[in-house]
Amino acid sequence: MFIGELSRQTGMSTRGLRYYEQQGLLHPLRRSSGYREFNESDVDRVRRIRVLLAAGLNTDLIREVLPCMTGDGAILAPTCEEMAQDLVRERERMSRSIEELKAAHAMLEAIIRAGEPLVARSDC
Amino acid sequence: MFIGELSRQTGMSTRGLRYYEQQGLLHPLRRSSGYREFNESDVDRVRRIRVLLAAGLNTDLIREVLPCMTGDGAILAPTCEEMAQDLVRERERMSRSIEELKAAHAMLEAIIRAGEPLVARSDC
DNA sequence: CTAAACCTTGACGTTAACGTCAGAGTCAAA
DNA sequence: TTTGACTCTGACGTTAACGTCAAGGTTTAG
Known part of the structure; x- marks a missing residue:
């Protein structure tokens, strides 16, 4: 899905999603046109990011802990x-x-x- | 007491205390020299301010609720x-x-x- | 093919609660 | 009276997570 669809499904602005990518929290694929391509698991990923941000973690630490949380809810x-x-x-x-x-x-x-x-x- | 003493007793920087006054959260008396003069009750007052600030209230709302909390712990x-x-x-x-x-x-x-x-x- | 709706990068703006600095006046103990 | 610690105002700096343009390409339904 493109960034607008992800924005709709998460409630996060497209600006915010681009910011997350810039901070290394999201890693969308790119089309030849430059368009970002996200997948379904990114919806949960964004939700986790927002929970941690709301709790006061900064993006540096979130970038580190996200790999410990797989898409299927497992914890590493x-x-x-x-x-x-x-x-x-x-x-x-x-x-x-x-x-x-x-x-x-x-x-x-x-x-x-x-x-x-x-x-x-x-x-x- | 002067601002430095209040700062020591509360752990709040003098800059922060001046900011609180500017926001209408503190109302110290003034000597002819311009020095601020606080009293003992301001120590608790500053503690309450910090609790509310830490909870995410902005200074505008804190300014409104502080009069509801008298120095002796009563609630209005x-x-x-x-x-x-x-x-x-x-x-x-x-x-x-x-x-x-x-x-x-x-x-x-x-x-x-x-x-x-x-x-x-x-x-x- | 075209037009509306989408996407891109880049760059500057916003906000609150202070931090920091400069230059100048004040206090209080010896 | 001196001197070192304290205080004053004013003003610019900081920070994070975005908001908000602008100028220009892309997609896709009809």
Whole structure:
């Protein structure tokens, strides 16, 4: 499929997909015309990329971990010790992020609850 | 206290603290010399700001919610309906973020686990 | 064959939360 | 009073993941 079709199936802009290729996260074939040709497995691949990006990983690390995640859902071991250490660091950073998010979530929750009994207010 | 002391007690750079003031998150008094004068409660205030920033709230919204959180830990209701709606939206965004983070965390966890039995590897 | 819809590269723009630097004034202890 | 540490404003720099053009080729249905 061409880039527009992949964009439709993933919800990612074509600009974003080209950026992913530039960062080494996607490796489409090329037609003689220069058109990129993606395959079905790239849909899942893009989804995985977005999950990891949303979690705060940068493209450098994503490029390293993607080969550990085959298209059929299998998981492979890290390909080198340095990468394994990076992964552990990122996992810890994520754990901290989750705790911070929960703390902030609790703050908002408390304020929202304090306001809910007063949905019908006269001020404001 | 002056800005350097607040910086030490919070771990936030002086540049960051000035930025917070510029964004309306802090309101230090000023000496005739122009020096900012903070008080003890600003330490907690800065901590709350950082928690909310780390959770992805922007300074505009933080400026609105801070008045709902008094120094002694009490929680007040939102000051207007529009803000209450913003808070609900942000809470939902946070819930999604937490789920995304958990998903990414599980991905890394699986890869790390796949590698751990092989700590002593010959390749790489 | 043609025209609409697609694709290409390249390059500059955007955003938020600061980092960094310069030049100049202020504080406080000795 | 000196001096070293501190503070002020202002302004430009940084970063990542894209957005948004522009100018030009490609595809394909009819």
